Structure formats: structure tokens, C-alpha cells
Amino acid sequence: MKGDDFLLQNEFSIPYKKRKERVVIIGSGPAGMFSALFLQKAGFNVTVLERGAEVDSRGERIAKFEQTGIFDKNANYAFGEGGAGTFSDGKLTSRSKHISKERAFIMDAYIRAGAPKEIKYLAHPHLGSDNLKIIVKNLRNEFLRDGGRIDFECMVEDLTHKNGLVQSVKTENQQYELDYLIVASGHSSYETYRMLMRHGVEFRIKNYALGSRVEHRQEIINEAQWGVSSLAGVKAAEYRLTSNIDGLLPVYTFCMCPGGVIVPATAYRDTNIVNGMSNYARNGDFANSAMVAAVNLEKLLGRDVSAEQALKWTEDLERSFYSDGYSVPACTIKEYLEITSSPSVSGTSYPLKLNPAPLWEMLPVSITESLREGLKIFSRKLRGFDDGMIMGLESKTSAPIQVIRGPGGLCEGFSNLYVSGEGSGYAGGIISSATDGIKAVLEIIEKFD
Numbered sequence: 001m002k003g004d005d006f007l008l009q010n011e012f013s014i015p016y017k018k019r020k021e022r023v024v025i026i027g028s029g030p031a032g033m034f035s036a037l038f039l040q041k042a043g044f045n046v047t048v049l050e051r052g053a054e055v056d057s058r059g060e061r062i063a064k065f066e067q068t069g070i071f072d073k074n075a076n077y078a079f080g081e082g083g084a085g086t087f088s089d090g091k092l093t094s095r096s097k098h099i100s101k102e103r104a105f106i107m108d109a110y111i112r113a114g115a116p117k118e119i120k121y122l123a124h125p126h127l128g129s130d131n132l133k134i135i136v137k138n139l140r141n142e143f144l145r146d147g148g149r150i151d152f153e154c155m156v157e158d159l160t161h162k163n164g165l166v167q168s169v170k171t172e173n174q175q176y177e178l179d180y181l182i183v184a185s186g187h188s189s190y191e192t193y194r195m196l197m198r199h200g201v202e203f204r205i206k207n208y209a210l211g212s213r214v215e216h217r218q219e220i221i222n223e224a225q226w227g228v229s230s231l232a233g234v235k236a237a238e239y240r241l242t243s244n245i246d247g248l249l250p251v252y253t254f255c256m257c258p259g260g261v262i263v264p265a266t267a268y269r270d271t272n273i274v275n276g277m278s279n280y281a282r283n284g285d286f287a288n289s290a291m292v293a294a295v296n297l298e299k300l301l302g303r304d305v306s307a308e309q310a311l312k313w314t315e316d317l318e319r320s321f322y323s324d325g326y327s328v329p330a331c332t333i334k335e336y337l338e339i340t341s342s343p344s345v346s347g348t349s350y351p352l353k354l355n356p357a358p359l360w361e362m363l364p365v366s367i368t369e370s371l372r373e374g375l376k377i378f379s380r381k382l383r384g385f386d387d388g389m390i391m392g393l394e395s396k397t398s399a400p401i402q403v404i405r406g407p408g409g410l411c412e413g414f415s416n417l418y419v420s421g422e423g424s425g426y427a428g429g430i431i432s433s434a435t436d437g438i439k440a441v442l443e444i445i446e447k448f449d
């Protein structure tokens with residue numbers, strides 16, 4: 001779809017105009033892919049570099065990881081085509097305001113790529129991981145049909161710049177010259193953050209959240225919410241819970257996956273974290289959700305913390321949750337509340353092993369105490385909540401650091417470099433990350449129209 005078609009269909013009324021400028025985008029997650037799609041339609045020469053594998057190979061290799069516990073650095077829940085959101089519940093909700101045009105562009109592209117049309121009008125739309133695998137491939141094919149280029153298993157390791165102008169990026173085997181660079185590498189790519197910092201891109205720390213994941217049999221949640229274990233014609237019941245107690249950290253549930261599974265979502269061989277995903281039907285036996293406390297790292301540690309130190313501290317925590325075969329420490333919620341001496345585990349959707357462990361000893365005390373009080377409140381709000389399990393580390397609700405932006409959203413001190421999406425620290429989730437990418441694109445297009 002080029003030229004007049006684009007003018008007719010896009011909410012921004014930007015006509016197609018063939019342009020000579022080359023844009024390189026690092027990452028094919030929601031921020032990278034929607035930026036790429038938009039820029040290519042506006043006539044730029046766009047190349048996407050993706051460190052992970054294309055989606056079909058990625059899916060097969062993740063399945064192998066879950067059978068064998070042997071980690072694949074190019075194909076996991078963080079890295080690969082479609083980014084972190086490919087294997088997810090695909091919730092398309094966002095609390096961002098004033099994004100109706102960006103949202104319309106994203107929803108239309110998703111629908112062209114095979115998403116159900118209901119995502120345009122439902123209050124809580126979601127795609128499901130089974131649909132996402134197809135949608136991600138169709139988005140890529142649309143981008144390729146429009147003339148774009150995407151290279152997989154192609155990690156950007158370095159860049160060159162002069163007088164605030166990025167000139168090229170380098171992968172192991174190749175150098176790509178460019179006029180604009182959009183870094184949409186997500187918040188798991190620690191080497192990329194460090195590479196940017198080495199070149200003078202400035203970051204500061206920001207508040208984020210840490211905790212674990214809770215899991216229940218879905219009937220418990222259905223009964224608590226509906227009074228019955230199933231309802232004809234309705235998928236699975238959801239919940240969203242918060243607690244705010246004086247003297248403790250605010251606690252909330254996040255990224256709840258009804259009828260979903262808990263997955264080993266690490267991006268690196270020697271670390272482990274958990275996350276959740278569901279298929280479109282949300283018909284699995286379990287419901288899971290992040291259960292996290294809002295954290296300011298400087299308050300938590302009682303000292304000044306630089307962006308580099310925030311990354312290192314988070315990475316070390318993720319490493320402390322690793323054990324052989326990506327087994328995950330876990331106990332029942334009742335044991336977490338009672339601080340029992342003999343933790344235990346029961347049925348779960350987590351595909352690898354669960355290790356019975358005193359989970360409350362694995363996070364800083366102020367987080368554990370806040371989570372414990374939160375669990376008590378949630379158990380009063382939702383009958384049966386304390387009949388669940390709690391497991392692993394949730395450290396990826398949003399980035400621990402934020403890039404410092406100058407005029408027009410550019411990285412401070414650079415005239416053609418944007419850090420977009422979740423890795424920028426200004427977005428979290430599929431829609432807000434994609435929107436953040438589109439905002440950078442609009443800044444680029446504005447320079448030429």
C-alpha cells in the first residue's frame with residue numbers, strides 16, 4: 001500500500017513521497033515495527049535490524065527451551081521478531097492520553113494483519129499469543145511489500161557518530177550507513193543500553209516495580225468474580241487489585257493473564273524472570289498476574305544510584321533468581337503470609353520445574369513486607385486469592401532507567417538519534433511503546449514536509 005492509499009488510510013494525512021533518507025531501526029518489537037511501517041509508507045528507506053530470530057523459528061526454539069531447559073540467546077521471550085509482545089496475552093489497553101490517532105494507526109495495521117475487528121471497539125481488547133504469531137509475520141510482510149528491509153539474528157553492537165550525528169551502526173559482520181537512527185531495543189537489552197551510554201547517550205533512573213507472579217486455578221477467579229466457575233459465551237474472569245498502606249510501598253497486580261501460562265521470560269543465559277501469556281481463547285486452567293511493589297531504587301537502597309548502577313542492580317537481582325534448568329523458586333500464598341519453615345508447591349502452568357523456596361527471603365525486606373500486606377488485602381477483596389501460588393521474579397513491568405530527551409524527542413546532544421518504546425523509559429506495554437515509536441517518526445517526517 002503506497003501513495004494515495006496511504007494518504008487515504010492513515011489518520012495523519014501524510015502523503016507518500018519517495019525520499020532518499022535512510023532510517024535504521026534497532027528492534028522489531030511494537031515500537032520498532034510500527035515506526036518502520038509508518039516511515040516506509042511515508043517514502044523513507046527503512047532497515048530494521050533484529051537481534052532475534054524470525055517468528056516461526058523463534059516459536060520452535062522457545063518450545064525447545066521449555067522442553068529441555070537449554071536457553072537460546074537469539075530466540076526467547078524477550079528477543080526475536082515482534083519483540084517482547086509476541087508471546088503475550090496481547091492486551092491492547094493503555095493509560096496513555098491523547099493518542100487516538102496513533103492508536104487508530106496501530107489498530108488498523110493490526111486488523112489488516114489479521115487481528116479480530118473487535119479490537120477497535122472493545123474496552124479491554126486483547127490479541128492472544130496464537131494470533132500474535134500470525135499478525136507479527138503479516139506486519140513484516142506488509143513492510144517488505146512497501147519496500148522495507150529487515151535483517152534477523154543481526155544484533156547491533158556499536159555505532160559511529162561525529163558532532164552529535166550518528167553515521168552508522170555495526171553488527172558483527174556489517175556496517176549500515178544511516179541518516180536517522182531509532183533505537184527501539186526494549187528494556188531487556190542490557191548490552192545495547194551500555195553501548196549507548198558508552199557513546200554519551202544520557203539516562204537517569206526512574207521509578208519501576210519489582211515483585212513476583214501469582215497463579216490460581218482459573219475457577220477460583222471465576223467463582224470470586226462471577227459466583228460460578230464458568231459462564232457460557234464469556235472467556236475467563238479477570239482482576240486488577242491495588243493496595244496502598246501508609247509506611248509501605250504501593251502494591252498492585254499487573255499484566256493479568258486469564259486462562260494463561262507463566263513463562264520463563266529471561267533474555268540471558270544466567271538469569272531468570274517470569275512473565276505471563278495467554279492464547280486468544282484464554283481457556284487454560286490457570287490465571288496468573290504480576291504482583292509487584294512500586295520502587296524508587298534510591299529510597300530502597302538508601303543511596304544515590306546512577307543509571308548504570310540501576311541496570312547492574314536489576315541484572316544482579318535477575319541473576320540471583322537463576323538456578324539450573326530455569327527452575328523457579330515458589331511457594332503457596334498462605335506460606336508466604338505465614339512465613340512457614342517448609343515451603344511447598346502445587347499444580348502450575350510454568351513449563352519448567354518449580355523449586356519450593358522461601359520466596360520472601362529473595363527480595364529486599366521492604367518489598368517483601370509490602371507484598372505480604374498486599375496479599376492479605378487482595379485475599380479479602382477476592383475470595384480464594386490466598387489459595388494460589390507465588391513464584392519467581394517480576395522485574396520487567398517497565399524500565400528502571402529513562403533516556404534524557406531534548407527538543408523534538410531527540411536524545412540530548414544528538415541531532416538524528418531517537419530512543420523509543422519501552423527501553424526509553426517513557427512507555428510500557430504494546431500500545432504505549434508503539435505510540436512512542438510513532439511520535440519519533442512524526443518528528444522525523446515533520447523535518448521534510
Ligand SMILES: Cc1cc2nc3c(=O)[nH]c(=O)nc-3n(C[C@H](O)[C@H](O)[C@H](O)COP(=O)(O)OP(=O)(O)OC[C@H]3O[C@@H](n4cnc5c(N)ncnc54)[C@H](O)[C@@H]3O)c2cc1C
Binds near residue numbers: 049082185277423
Ligand atoms: C511474556 C510477556 C507478556 C506481555 N504481555 C503484554 C500484554 O499483554 N500487553 C501489553 O501491552 N504488554 C505486554 N508485555 C509487554 C510488551 O511486550 C512490551 O511493553 C513491548 O513489547 C515493548 O515494545 P518495544 O518495541 O519497546 O520493545 P520490545 O518488544 O522489547 O522489542 C525490542 C526488540 O529489539 C530487539 N533488540 C534489542 N537489542 C537489539 C540490538 N542491539 N540489535 C538488534 N535488535 C535488538 C529485541 O530482540 C526485541 O525484538 C508483555 C511482555 C512479555 C515479555
